[in-house]
Amino acid sequence: MARMVETTVIALVDSLIDEAGIPATAAQRAHAAGYVLETIARMPDHFGLGFRALALLFSWSSVARYGRRFHLLANDQRHEQLRAWRGSGLSFRRSMLAFYDAFATFGVYSAAYRDTDTPRP
């Protein structure tokens, strides 16, 4: 179960980075995915439980349409599913993607802009 969540989150973060057109390196993508996974591990436990359940739902929801779980989809199919969840009438779907958008973005930009972390005054 934990491995399934991890696989889904890594694929989701990767797809969000692609969708945003960020020319991230493999190391930067790995940093972002690792950061998001660690955040889920440390978030309040009741949210964490919900996020793990949502990750599984997200992963399996592509089976009905494409016959495969999210991490096995082609890029355009992944982006289609992201658009569907982002525009969904169900607020939990939009909220989930808003979370991943924010934290994946912070993670990948933090890796890409590490050199701007000059000593603070």
Place this chain on the structure above:
Amino acid sequence: MTGHSVLDTDILVIGSGPGGSVAATKFAEAGRSVLMVEEGEHLPLDATPHFSCEEMLHKYRSAGVGVALGKRKLAWVEGSCVGGGSEVNRGLYHRTPPYVLERWARDYGVVDLSPGEMTQHFEACEAVATVQHMPGKPSESSQALERGATKKGWTAIAAPRLYRYDTADGRGSKQSMSATFVPRFKELGGNLLADVRIQRLRRTNRTWEASGVRTSGAQKTQITIRADTVFVACGAVQTPALLRRSGIRHNVGNSLRFHPMLKIIAEFDHEVNAPGDFDPVHQIKEFEPRFGMGCSIAKPPLLAMLQAARPGNWTSIERDWRRMGIYYVQTSGGRATVRNLPGFASPLVRIHFTPEELSTLADGLRHLADVLLAAGSVRLRPCIAGYPDLDRQTGLAGLPEALEAPDGSLTSVHVFSSCPMGEDRARTATDSFGKVHGTDGLYICDASLLCTPTIANPQGTVMAVAHRNALVALDRKFG
């Protein structure tokens, strides 16, 4: 879980943030046996870069994920490490506005809390944790806000910081708790244990027993600490959660407050944001207590996060981040409750905003946009999904009269008031000095006690109130 350790102390302080550290230091100065425990890690101030992923994971509670649920959700952050919030905030410092103290005395029956009486406590804390104005010019993004305020004829100030500027170029050291009160506490013989989460308090035979878990790497050990007196300083969310788990519920966790905040990214036609810039310090005070405005750190990851999923974000930030600043407006609206959920360690926080409070937020956002355009910004990006960009041509058209904020738009970095102090037992959880009503030897000494939002940055108030209450507790021999 392996093993079980039992410790004894005169005084147990749970939490090492500004409230806990100040109180614990006063008790150590008085020669008492004091143990201060902290749930988070004990890390040097410079262990992680400020506003980095590493800092979020190691110094923030729940990796920075705190969400108050409700029709309008609010995301907040709290520190969780030795030093608490003082380690991760920017250290902007204010003494409590006199009108706030007067309101607490009037509405909650808090005694001995006049501005004159509090002066000695502010001064005592400022003697240990230095408060200074920046010697040189603040960042251009900060000065831009001041210029806009001047054009509008609004009052703006450059706030001092808990910071000691050592050299002519303005470099120096942040005066967080881990750099000031905590070392002093240890020098005085105080004991500090990090990585200890207290789960429950129990009173037996005139002694308090605090039971919890100590973490060391992958190993977890049960711990019980026996103390004559306990000071709870876990922060405005965890303090009521711990007390409620321990069966103490009178006015506990019913009145949590925030400084709800909305942000705008302002683009200028010149550079306002450079690596190594000093922290922005300007704040607009003209409309307080309704709302206040200020300027935030604007590193590229923060700029990106605030407009995540915006088309063209990467190109825009890569090209223009040095011309961008982050500005905020904050109010004091919203009321929340803290409750424990069976089977879960983390408490559930639920928040409600009145229509008037949403209107105030929207009005504050309009004023913020107005002053940023007056400051010369060429484009404003409200950090609220669905809100239009603004510029000099569009003016403020398109901003709604009441806040229509989807998830993630409302945030806060200040939490307080979940266990207010005062003599009015119908409204308060403790007496005027933090002693929990109906108990012996149990006190609160953190932001939970503050009866309402402070409007200004609250750390100075938390420290001074903790100093005041610690002296009173010593004077009364904890009776």
